[in-house]
Amino acid sequence: xxxxxxxxxxxxxxxxxxxxxxxxxxxxxxxxxxxxxxxxxxxxxxxxxxxxxxxxxxxxxxxxxxxxxxxxxxxxxxxxxxxxxxxxxxxxxxxxxxxxxxxxxxxxxxxxxxxxxxxxxxxxxxxxxxxxxxxxxxxxxxxxxxxxxxxxxxxxxxxxxxxxxxxxxxxxxxxxxxxxxxxxxxxxxxxxxxxxxxxxxxxxxxxxxxxxxxxxxxxxxxxxxxxxxxxxxxxxxxxxxxxxxxxxxxxxxxxxxxxxxxxxxxxxxxxxxxxxxxxxxxxxxxxxxxxxxxxxxxxxxxxxxxxxxxxxxxxxxxxxxxxxxxxxxxxxxxxxxxxxxxxxxxxxxxxxxxxxxxxxxxxxxxxxxxxxxxxxxxxxxxxxxxxxxxxxxxxxxxxxxxxxxxxxxxxxxxxxxxxxxxxxxxxxxxxxxxxxxxxxxxxxxxxxxxxxxxxxxxxxxxxxxxxxxxxxxxxxxxxxxxxxxxxxxxxxxxxxxxxxxxxxxxxxxxxxxxxxxxxxxxxxxxxxxxxxxxxxxxxxxxxxxxxxxxxxxxxxxxxxxxxxxxxxxxxxxxxxxxxxxxxxxxxxxxxxxxxxxxxxxxxxxxxxxxxxxxxxxxxxxxxxxxxxxxxxxxxxxxxxxxxxxxxxxxxxxxxxxxxxxxxxxxxxxxxxxxxxxxxxxxxxxxxxxxxxxxxxxxxxxxxxxxxxxxxxx
Numbered sequence: 001x002x003x004x005x006x007x008x009x010x011x012x013x014x015x016x017x018x019x020x021x022x023x024x025x026x027x028x029x030x031x032x033x034x035x036x037x038x039x040x041x042x043x044x045x046x047x048x049x050x051x052x053x054x055x056x057x058x059x060x061x062x063x064x065x066x067x068x069x070x071x072x073x074x075x076x077x078x079x080x081x082x083x084x085x086x087x088x089x090x091x092x093x094x095x096x097x098x099x100x101x102x103x104x105x106x107x108x109x110x111x112x113x114x115x116x117x118x119x120x121x122x123x124x125x126x127x128x129x130x131x132x133x134x135x136x137x138x139x140x141x142x143x144x145x146x147x148x149x150x151x152x153x154x155x156x157x158x159x160x161x162x163x164x165x166x167x168x169x170x171x172x173x174x175x176x177x178x179x180x181x182x183x184x185x186x187x188x189x190x191x192x193x194x195x196x197x198x199x200x201x202x203x204x205x206x207x208x209x210x211x212x213x214x215x216x217x218x219x220x221x222x223x224x225x226x227x228x229x230x231x232x233x234x235x236x237x238x239x240x241x242x243x244x245x246x247x248x249x250x251x252x253x254x255x256x257x258x259x260x261x262x263x264x265x266x267x268x269x270x271x272x273x274x275x276x277x278x279x280x281x282x283x284x285x286x287x288x289x290x291x292x293x294x295x296x297x298x299x300x301x302x303x304x305x306x307x308x309x310x311x312x313x314x315x316x317x318x319x320x321x322x323x324x325x326x327x328x329x330x331x332x333x334x335x336x337x338x339x340x341x342x343x344x345x346x347x348x349x350x351x352x353x354x355x356x357x358x359x360x361x362x363x364x365x366x367x368x369x370x371x372x373x374x375x376x377x378x379x380x381x382x383x384x385x386x387x388x389x390x391x392x393x394x395x396x397x398x399x400x401x402x403x404x405x406x407x408x409x410x411x412x413x414x415x416x417x418x419x420x421x422x423x424x425x426x427x428x429x430x431x432x433x434x435x436x437x438x439x440x441x442x443x444x445x446x447x448x449x450x451x452x453x454x455x456x457x458x459x460x461x462x463x464x465x466x467x468x469x470x471x472x473x474x475x476x477x478x479x480x481x482x483x484x485x486x487x488x489x490x491x492x493x494x495x496x497x498x499x500x501x502x503x504x505x506x507x508x509x510x511x512x513x514x515x516x517x518x519x520x521x522x523x524x525x526x527x528x529x530x531x532x533x534x535x536x537x538x539x540x541x542x543x544x545x546x547x548x549x550x551x552x553x554x555x556x557x558x559x560x561x562x563x564x565x566x567x568x569x570x571x572x573x574x575x576x577x578x579x580x581x582x583x584x585x586x587x588x589x590x591x592x593x594x595x596x597x598x599x600x601x602x603x604x605x606x607x608x609x610x611x612x613x614x615x616x617x618x619x620x621x622x623x624x625x626x627x628x629x630x631x632x633x634x635x636x637x638x639x640x641x642x643x644x645x646x647x648x649x650x651x652x653x654x655x656x657x658x659x660x661x662x663x664x665x666x667x668x669x670x671x672x673x674x675x676x677x678x679x680x681x682x683x684x685x686x687x688x689x690x691x692x693x694x695x696x697x698x699x700x701x702x703x704x705x706x707x708x709x710x711x712x713x
Contacts, residue, residue, distance in 0.1 A: 001026055001053065002132050002198075003144035004380020008336055013051035017043055027205060027384030029067065031055065052139040071206050078128070078199040085125035085195055089188040092117045096185050111163045118184045122156045126191045128198070142339045144380075148194050150343070151372045151684070155187035158364055186365070190372065190688040197692025204699040205385065207706075218271065218289035219310055223254035226298075239304050247297045252289065256308045257299030259284045264295030271310060271398070271638070309638070316400045316636060331379055331663070338374070342674075346371040349678045358680075365684055369677040373687035374670055378694040382662030385702040390655030397709050398639030399648045406634035407659070409618040410652035415598040416547055416645075417578075417590060417612075420558035420568060421459065422605035423622050424642070425534040429463040432531040435517075443473060445528035449520045451476040452491045452500045456483055460518060460532060464500075486559045486582035488518070498522050502561075504580070536571065539642040544572045546646035553598070557581060557589060557612075586612035603645055604633075620648060651708050658705060662698045669694045 001007050007026035014022035020035035020043070033044045041057050048055040056066065095114055123130075129152065132145035223236045226244040236254045239245065247253050249264065265277035268290045277293055280286055286299060289310040305311065350367030354360060387404065394401050401407065418424055434442050450468035453461035454475050468475070478491040488501015499505060499521045518530040547554055555576040556569045565579035578589050586604075590612050593600045602609070602616035605623065613619030613633045621633035622645075635652065637644045673690065676682050682690075 001029060002128070004331075005141075005143040005336070005339055006053070006132075007380070009139075009141055009143075010048055010051050010053055013047045014044060017047055020044070025384055026380060027388045030058065050139075052135045052141070068206075071202065075199065075202050075206070078195060078202060081125040081128070082192070082195040082199050085121045085188070085192045088117055088121050088125075089192045092121070092188050093185045114184055115159060115163055118156060118159070118188055121188045121191050122152050125195060126152050129194065142343065144339060146339060147342060147371050147374070148190070150346075151190055151368045151688070152187050152194075154364065154368055154371075155190065155684070156184070158361070159184045159187065186368065186684045189685040193685070193688040193692045197695050201381075201695050201699055204696070204703060205381075207703060218252070220252040220254050220288075224248075224251075237305065239301055241301055241304055243301045243304075245299045245301050247286075247292045247299065249292055249294050249296060252291055253286050253297075253299070254288055255299070255301045256285070256287045256303035256310075257301045259286065259297055260300050261298035262296045264292040264297050267291040267293050271313070313395060313400055313638065316402060331383065334379070338379075342371065342374040345374070345674070345678070353680065362680065366677065366680045368684040369680075369682045369687040370674060372684060372691055373673045373677045373682060378662070378666035378669060378698040381695060381698050381702075382666050383659050385699055386655055386658040386662055386705065389702045389705040390651060390658070390708075393705050393708050394648070394651050397647060397651070398637060398644055399651055400636040400638065401648075401652060401655070402634050402636070406618060407652050407656040409599075409601075409634065410649055411656050413552065413599045413601045413618050413649075415553045415555060415593055416601040416603065416649075417555045417557050417593070417616070418544070418574075419586075419602075419604040419609055419612075420556060420560065420565065421534060423603055424540045424556075424568065424572065425536050427459050427534065427605065429459045429532055429534050431463050431467045432533045435529040435531070436527070437529065438522075438525055438527040440522075440527045442528075443471070445520055446471065447473050447476060448493055448496075448498045448522055448527070449500050449518075449530065451478050451493045452481070452489050452498050454478070456489050458483075458489075459534075461489070463532065464518075464530065485584060496523050504582075536568065537640075537642050541572055543642035543645050544574060546643060547649075548573070550646060550649065552601075552649075555593070557586060559583065583609070584611070587615040590615045601649070618649075618652075620645060647709060651705075654708055655705060658702055662701055665701075666694065666698060 001010065001024075004026050007024045010031060011022055011024040014020060014024070014031060014033055017035065019037070020033060020040070022031055022033045022044070024031045031044070031048070033040065035044075037043070045055045045057070092114060095110075095117075126149070129145045129149040132143060133149040136143050136146060219236065221236055222233050223239045224231050224233055224246040225239060226232075226246060231246050239255050243255075244260070245255060245257055247264075253266070259280055259282055261282065263279065263281040265279050266286055267277045268287070271287060271289045280297070285302075286292075286297070287309040303309070306315070346367045349370050350363045353363035353366050358366075387407075390407075391401050421427055434445060436442060436445060440448075446464070446468050449464050450473060453464045476493050478493050481489065481491040483489045484501065484505050487505035488499060490497065490499045490501075490505075492498070500518060502518065518532055519526055520528045520530065544554055553576065554574050555578060556565060556572070556574045557578045558565045558568075559581055560568075560579055562577070562579040565577050569575070569577045581589055586609060590600050590602055594615075594617070599617045601618040601620060602612050603620045603622060604610075604613055605621065609621070613621060618635070619633040620635045620637055622637045622642075635648050637648055669690075673682070673687070677687055
């Protein structure tokens, strides 16, 4: 595909198939095809063939490599054609200028010599434009290449006519020569400018793709596993869950795993954006794509293939390209009609100038200027290139933007709601004390509590279990276990009804809120309280201050008591606190804020936050490990540093601004330039250069997103 019109044509061809939905991205040169049937691939590739293009089924393992090879080949071809066109165009244009200015320098056959010098430029060098035009015409379609090809052909054709039929062109102030103007400078210059624009555009798109595909390229193709007591190298795709994987100092971790031997400082910057290596030892978790900097590790593989965090991150980033922004759908509809409209307009303008009495050469020149200046290449690239670079940059910073919805929402939010446990805090709870309130020993109270909590996955349950294990308390069998989200759990232990939870679950006589204490009740009698402590993440304060500095109102949302929540809010500098909120009611708090006129972002960490994340205008999920695919969020954050939250909002906003600036430039350029060209105030050479510059401006403006997050950016 050579322009956005090509992508639209392929997309329409695919969507005409029964039961098929497809989106085609010009920037990534990929089609995402959804449908049923074993012959879907055949039907889809056949539809693309009928549209005049070729498609190959992408293999996640080698598809990017093939695309890179094709792009490199295209860049090499464009470079050769550009060099030849430039080397011939410079003397050709100099000769036409000199001969036009000094008629005495003209020699017999000079016009034929100039014509022959231009032939390689307008044929071999300009071949990509002509080939695309012929292919499109065979399928009764036009593209931006059609405009360029027509401009070159008409310019050269007019020059050929003026040589064969002297005086036919008349006199024109646009010509290098006064009479019998060859118009070769326009044909040659246009070819050079368009080749240069296409060459640099293709290189820039490859650089954008490099940013976008950075996460996917982090995986190492070979893993060292222990088989029958011997270390052997195998393809990473053959590693299975449970394998013992060896990673030496300086090597890339091939899979997600748990360290069972050794210790090392692991560089996670390429995956999560964390600048400082993290020390891991036995029991520590590592993910594929990170690097063991200074030690040998032996891992037990816990996730392989598509289930690794790296693979999920790459998949999320790729899926983000499938959804188009609302503005992009509008752009696509414009482009479909824009190119044929420009051709009709150029013919009408040329005819109008001739009817008004202008010299034929001037009329043709004005028509060519309209033809070239109106190419909407910049319009087609404005959104996909910015989105590709922005999403790619985010992925390298531990920020996974799922699509355009997140970008659009980021620009309007004024309030950000922060979940406390597991988001602002580590979520790694500990039991600080055991208060006895009945005639039971500490061991008996812990035994009852641990028995009930063994059936729960809640962080408090794990804290109780850890303490019971540390004090060598045996877990008793239970029956009738029931969990009460946001309140606690109940079960029958040794024939007694035992409840472990907060004051909302346990309606005992002294059930008033008492901070973060967990109550243990046996047969309706309060037998003890367990003091619970959670630690704020080290960067929580910095993150909140950055959010407030960005003009966002911060709200703390938690199921904890008012007293405990206020203490955390005071430490972080948050004034608005919503405490004692059950998981099922979190979405209601978001809806309440929205009803008050606020545009709300929600930051949460767990499944309990899924409804709230989905309800918010912008949902951000702070995650760890391999659960990133489970989050109901617009943006997924995999960096442990909580400053990733303001970074994510900042990146989304900057990407959104870049898209809008690109579109404003592209629309303004076409709206302003076409009337100027139609009025005869624009030389075709200048029009060609301006069109190429417009495309490069949009591409390079998008590439500026690569520097987001750099200290000096």
